[in-house]
Amino acid sequence: MTPIESLAAALPAGAVLRDPDVIERYRRDSAADPTAGTPLAVVRATCTEDVQEVLRWASAHAVPVVPRGAGSGLSGGADAVDGAIVLSTERMRKIRIDVATRTAVVQPGLTNTEVKLAAAEHGLWYPPDPASVDISSIGGNAATNAGGLCCVKYGVTGDYVLGMQVVLADGTAVRLGGPRLKDVAGLSLTKLFVGSEGILGVITELTLRLIPAQSPASTVVALFGSVHAAANAVVAITAMLRPAMLEFMDHASINAVEDHMKMGLDRSAQAMLLIQSDAPGAAADEVATILAECEKCGATEVFATDDPAEGAAFTAARRAMFPAVEKLGSLLLEDVGVPIPQLPAMVTGVEDIADECDVLICMVAHAGDGNTHPVIVFDPTDADATDRAHRAFARIMELAIDLGGTITGEHGVGRLKRDWLPAQLGDDVMALTHRIKDALDPHGILNPGAVLR
Ligand SMILES: Cc1cc2nc3c(=O)[nH]c(=O)nc-3n(C[C@H](O)[C@H](O)[C@H](O)COP(=O)(O)OP(=O)(O)OC[C@H]3O[C@@H](n4cnc5c(N)ncnc54)[C@H](O)[C@@H]3O)c2cc1C
Structure with a gap:
């Protein structure tokens, strides 16, 4: 059995896709970068355990993994790398609304609009609204810390992420935060993963803050x-x-x-x-x-x-x-x-x-x-x-x-803007960023080439 066959055997039937026509659809995000690579396979995970299985296998075989939500990104962040696994969360679609804590516990594959609609059934609102609400995944929104049209008043995705489950490069799954509006126990690790563009871990569940429905505008x-x-x-x-x-x-x-x-x-x-x-x-x-x-x-x-x-x-x-x-x-x-x-x-x-x-x-x-x-x-x-x-x-x-600004306000650095990141952050912050990346992903298997060279 080849290594990829052993991965397929460990996952639910149909999770591993290798048909070149199918692979072609997962090679690029919406920035349509012609230089995107060709992956070894696409894996459509159904649960956190599937994601763990993929990352344990990838670590053992030194295979890069590119996490992918809906591929609506505009910075090349979900572009494939040659020989990688593109790890899609599109089949992870569970959601539970807890009215008592005004939270949604949601898997990453739902679209932003689907989260909004589920909240609205309970008279609640999930505000962050990238112009791509209908086509971007909530996991991708968290991984890019997406903004949007109402964020000027209501804040960006990260302002609504209270907690998450994230799978690290070695396959370990950790829970961070939870349905608590205030929580300063330990380092702000939930915030670290929000906007981390798939280079530190794969988000497999989010706990999102909901608020009462918006008044008519x-x-x-x-x-x-x-x-x-x-x-x-x-x-x-x-x-x-x-x-x-x-x-x-x-x-x-x-x-x-x-x-x-x-x-x-x-x-x-x-x-x-x-x-x-x-x-x-x-x-x-x-x-x-x-x-x-x-x-x-x-x-x-x-x-x-x-x-x-x-x-x-x-x-x-x-x-x-x-x-x-x-x-x-x-x-x-x-x-x-x-x-x-x-x-x-x-x-x-x-x-x-x-x-x-x-x-x-x-x-x-x-x-x-x-x-x-x-x-x-x-x-x-x-x-x-x-x-x-x-x-x-x-x-x-x-x-x-x-002008004292930023190269990216909401789409992320991805692959298309990474060459300008040092000019904005400076050598010391770049060095710190590399140290964090190396600590969490020592073999560099998670989304190599995104954000950092
Ligand atoms: C028409 C259009 C309008 C847009 N408008 C806006 C806007 O107003 N505001 C805005 O912020 N963005 C906007 N975008 C960009 C895009 O929709 C967002 O960046 C969105 O958050 C990406 O979500 P996605 O599911 O498509 O992620 P993808 O494109 O699949 O991935 C984006 C990044 O997140 C990582 N990632 C995805 N899922 C996970 C996960 N579960 N765990 C870890 N990492 C993960 C990927 O590796 C990649 O680095 C727009 C895009 C389009 C096409």
Whole structure:
């Protein structure tokens, strides 16, 4: 029996997949990096014990393991490595809602939306809402510490992870945290694994905090004649209140979405802000403040609605940005974040880089968090265009670092941004990160090449 046959024999029937056509579907995440490797096999685990079995086997045979949720990642974090096992959690789908502790105990394979719906059956809400809610797994959300649209007010995934079960590189399963709102016993190890991008362990269960359902939101849409004016409005609004959503779209994104959805967006606007308030009893006051600040900052048009359906239509337009822009060419996706006062400099700097490198950049942002997504569109068959796109990709991350920001606000470093990590973190923090990785994964089998070289 070959080693892979012995693994297959130790796992439930059908867990190990080796058909090349099937393997092809698990080679890349949504960043579609052409340099992704070819794995030895895909393993679809059904429970924590399956994951343990895979990691014990991989340790014994020195085979790399790439944990994979739904593959919606945008940083190459779940891209396969040659000869690896891609360990998919898609079949781990149990969930239990505990109303008394307002928690959900959930296996990693459910989508974010499925967790939200299960919580809603009990009048509860799981807030973190990446634009990929319907297609990303809750395990992947925890492993990337995903953000999203309502995170400006309600926080990111890590703010809702109270505990987890995680399988370490040697196959040991440990439980961290639990359904306790306060718990400072020992080191904050739960936090260590949140956002660890599969390089420290495989998350097989999460205990998530739930909160009462959100109040209906009022929505403001504001159009601007420049990205700078829109970013100034973001700085002004966030200095005065905490909106429930504060999203930004530039001219190119508005037009790409309008081409895709035909919903009557103003194609002439240079920038659009989509802002929501759900403050119970105070939404009208907040909306008035938001409208006034947008007008002070030079909005060319403002519009407010209490109609949830209208608000949802604009939110859907924002969520559709990536699929809309994908139709224009190959993409390099940025996720840079800056302190809020630097947002005007960031968005105008991106425009300058687009001009200087002669590339099309479509930009959306979770603007209230200072987290922008400049998306560089290019023709991969044109070597010069590809080179200019990669130059712009590097320069945008360098600009973010120069502005005191980050190369990634929510997507993670993955494989596509790891070369810029030392410039942001510095040698001492890189050395500490390597020491933690070496302590937990001494043979380097977990997601090699992601985050760290
Ligand atoms: C259209 C679109 C919109 C998006 N919008 C947002 C957004 O608004 N905010 C945001 O934050 N992201 C967004 N993303 C990116 C992506 O959806 C998130 O990063 C998401 O959290 C990834 O989840 P996944 O299940 O697809 O993970 P994958 O892509 O499968 O994996 C992501 C990383 O997590 C690791 N991993 C996955 N599961 C586990 C596990 N159980 N244990 C340990 N490691 C694991 C992988 O090894 C990899 O490093 C968007 C993506 C798309 C395609």
